[in-house]
Amino acid sequence: MGMPSRPLSTSSILVALAAVVMMLITARMGLWQLDRAQQKLALQAAIESQAKASPLSAALLPDNEADAQAQWHRPVTLRGRWQPAATVFLDNRQMRGRPGFFVMTPLILPDGTAVLVQRGWVPRDQLDRTRLPDVPTPAQDTDIQGRMAPWPSRLTQLGEDTPGVIRQNLDAQEYAREMALTLRPFSVQQTAGPQGDGLLRDWPVPAVDVHKHYGYAGQWFTFCAMIAGLYVWFQIIRPRRRRSPH
The missing domain is CATH 1.10.287 (Helix Hairpins)
Known part of the structure; x- marks a missing residue:
């Protein structure tokens, strides 16, 4: 037993x-x-x-955040007039591993609304961070090519930005109110521009590293x-x- x-x-x-x-x-x-x-x-x-997908024209641009989100990364072709007085340099933004600024300028469309364009990246002056490069901005109507993108990401900061050309973050509603603009609920990352304008446009895309998740799962x-x-x-x-x- x-x-x-x-x-x-x-x-x-x-x-x-x-x-x-x-x-x-x-x-x-x-x-x-x-x-x-x-x-x-x-x-x-x-x-x-x-x-x-085929590029969006101004007539097909979304009017609300939900529709805009469904169009992220889609090419867009716009014609409008820059508003250089509303240009903002977003600080502490990196491209190719270097610190610098994202140059943001609204483009006024024929219907009077505005699209915030992330025109490109410029390096920071190592000796004087307040010294900004001269970014050529045509006064006449301009055609731009880009892709639909969300509003620039918000970085951690102490306190709030004061109005000025250099800022750490940019709140869409406050910026629109400050500049008296009717802003569309998205931004556009410009992918091509005049030769020699000094702007880099090597925009990052969301990291899709599936191997990392497979490793964690294992x-x-x-x-x-x-x-x-x-x-x-x-x-x-x-x-x-x-x-x-x-």
């Missing part, structure tokens, strides 16, 4: 519950990372699809398997070996 089974002690039950809980948590984290990878792949597909699933293996060894196999007669 086999050895009589021993009733489970309170400590054994608690260890079993703890192991099950940790296995569920680590497995769930692994599945979450796989889901994040799928989301990133869907985002990449959407970006590539939008980039290949780590979580490994933890889950390790917990299961350790529980089986220390709570089942090892105790049985100790009790078995030699």
